[in-house]
Amino acid sequence: MIVSPCISICKTDPSTGYCYGCGRSNEEKRIWKLEETTEEWKNNNLEIIRKRLSGWQLDxxxxxxxxxxxNGISLFKKNLKNE
Structure with missing residues (x-):
């Protein structure tokens, strides 16, 4: 099973329409949740996401x-738990 690319920083850039955290569009987020979405689509989408992001955002x-x-939890959520 391919893990969702959501890293719990869910805010959309108004100029690009992509999430600041994961780089997905709202439509891509919706497709990830569908039961019929294939692993192949998810792998392809992860490649697209990584090409969209750059610099510190990609890192x-x-x-x-x-x-x-x-670890089953994003760094953002881990850091929230440690506060």
């Missing part, structure tokens, strides 16, 4: 997403 996404995959 932050990769770090938090890897942490979420390995």
């Amino acid at each position: 932050s996404f990769n770090e938090s997403y890897d942490h979420k995959i390995n």
